[in-house]
Amino acid sequence: MAVAWSEKASSMKALSLSLSPTSPPVFLTQDELKKVAAYKAVEFVESGMVLGLGTGSTAKHAVDRIGELLCQGKLNNIIGIPTSKKTQEQAISLGIPLSDLDTHPTIDLAIDGADEVDPQLNLVKGRGGSLLREKMVEGACKKFVCIVDESKLVKYLGGSGLALPIEVVPFCWKFTADKLGNLFRDSGCVARLRNDCKGDPFVTDNGNYIVDLFLKKDIGDLQVAGDAILRIAGVVEHGMFLDMATTVIVAGELGITIKNKP
């Protein structure tokens, strides 16, 4: 479904879409596209749902929108399960009631962004560092709607040239990083510890580190690669979300495309 923009979507009031094929497409910024995808995803939310709340600049728009609809009384009895401390803080500031997986092990719907989306709707996530909680929450969902702007679409995971994040325990992280690099050595892989803005190791919400894998080419069977990564002692989780997204909403210059898992 390609839809032409009728107005610039800098505010959601302005976000009305025209189905007329004659409407000229309007250029939107990347953040506006993220907001468009996020607002579309929130249309799937119904009162009474337990919701997985994603992390990142795209998911932030969805959480804002859910808070706005709650405040307006257009949604009721929502329970949010945040995927990071940052999202937890945002949800609290918006008055979204929160819980956790211990209390709500089944989630109706999760909405979250991604760093890469391949044609089979496999994802790379975790460049924001929240991949472990995201995978736990989104793995517990009946429906996982992934929201991206079109720059996130790739032919194969790793194809953007950006990192595949791996969460590792801090203990002897270099040993683990070397093992990860060796695993994909034939693909020219480089493994690098992620640093924060002060140059110290980036620490996740779970007290772990992130090793970023820069893959130079297609690593082939993703399930096999993911299993091999998880077999390395010291690895906590990897950022490939395979066969997890039930729907991907892509906002692009020509409109919204909704891709559903077959």
Ligand SMILES: O=C(CO)[C@H](O)[C@H](O)COP(=O)(O)O
């Ligand atoms: O996986 C994530 C955080 O761990 C994010 O969803 C991913 O990095 C996309 O972020 P953004 O919406 O800011 O582009």
